[in-house]
Amino acid sequence: MKSELKPETRKDEIIKTAAKLFKKKGYSAVTMRDLAKAMGIKAASLYNHINSKQDILKAIIISLAEEFTEGMKMIKSSQGTSIQKLKEIVKLHVNITSKNAYGMASLNNDWMHLEEKLEYYLLLRSNYEDEFRNILTEGINNNEIVDTNVDVTLFSILSTLRSLYLWIPKKEDLNPEELAQNLSDVLINGIYK
Amino acid sequence: MKSELKPETRKDEIIKTAAKLFKKKGYSAVTMRDLAKAMGIKAASLYNHINSKQDILKAIIISLAEEFTEGMKMIKSSQGTSIQKLKEIVKLHVNITSKNAYGMASLNNDWMHLEEKLEYYLLLRSNYEDEFRNILTEGINNNEIVDTNVDVTLFSILSTLRSLYLWIPKKEDLNPEELAQNLSDVLINGIYK
DNA sequence: CCAATTAACTAACAATTGTTAGTTTTGTTT
DNA sequence: AAACAAAACTAACAATTGTTAGTTAATTGG
Secondary structure (H helix, E strand, O other), rough: OOOOOOOOOOOHHHHHHHHHHHHHHHHHHHHHHHHHHHHHHOHHHHHOOOOOHHHHHHHHHHHHHHHHHHHHHHHHHHOOOOOHHHHHHHHHEEEEEEEEOHHHHHHHOOHHHHHHHHHHHHHHHHHHHHHHHHHHHHHHOOOEEEEOOHHHHHHHHHHHHOOOOEEEEEEEOOOHHHHHHHHHHHHHHHOOO | OOOOOOOOHHHHHHHHHHHHHHOOOOHHHHHHHHHHHHOOOOOHHHHHOOOOOHHHHHHOOOHHHHHHHHHHHHHHOOOOOOOHHHHHHHHHHHHHHHHHHHHHHHHHHHHHHHOOOOOOOHHHHHHHHHHHHHHHHHHOOOOOOOOOOHHHHHHHHHHHOHHHHHHHHHOOOHHHHHHHHHHHHHHOOOOOO
């Protein structure tokens, strides 16, 4: 895990601005001229820093997907109860989304436009879901987690975590630790009194 | 509630086909020529049945949004515990999504391209969320529902319900009643044993 | 079977798309 | 100040976009 101390390059700025626009209108609806205007330059100038529109999307999505893969690897190999691992997964999503909510929008909604990197992305995602399911199944076998339909449970939790990008930007006052705690409470203990 | 016995018009077919394509690539990435090809005709022929690409999106999204509004109205005015109302909301989402998963994709992802009808859509959505929150708050006041952060709870449940369109098409064997039951269990009782 | 409507077609439009080529400006290093 | 590299610019391209006009084929009701 290398610490990010590098100064932000112009390319980084472009990618960050693009992510913001992609969140608002989706990848396909954002033109290079839109992006250029948001950067205060002309469209052709963007190509001094990036190779193509595609490449911007790739940069946004793949780095995030790999961050999740990395995080899951750590959690998987950690020791602790299944419930503890679940709470770590919640934290992972809250942390990554807090740092880059705009990028998470692309990860969730624009991945189908990835072209060459699509297959790789789908592999990472499917592996991630498998590891997640393993943790849930382990918890059921350990009698930590109630024995309902695993797929429904996985779907429900993952849906909530994947939607965080819509929610976190609107609640900037709530700090990540508190949010992760509240979420874990709701997801694990339910709401029934 | 009028029963749908009308024969399916060509316009309906176009809208249904469009919804399917919109789900796969998003509204902006689907061209009228794509849609025409999927219908087995030429792009210009579509305009014998529809006024514009915009109108197709409008037709898909607004009818669904109004269906939810209608459903929530019924649930709100029904009598029963807050938990029972919550279970009815789950059923509402499962039923509507089962009938029209493709349309639900547009409702969730393409609403920002609604233009003239955008404001109306946002109003319906915000009212829906308010009613939902009211039911949760009522449940907390009645001591039926645990007193955690209402917004986090609302967000979590709604995220799951809104993601159903991604999941239901992949699990056609699971019948709606059973799915609604499983979902209610997970969302209300949590997963902790 | 004719008349009229419906729904398809071909051809084209003006605008917009991502991207390239070539040039000028800006900023830094010597 | 001269030289060099980085990053902006203008102008243009080929392809694709939603949509219209005008025309032909298919279907249906009297």
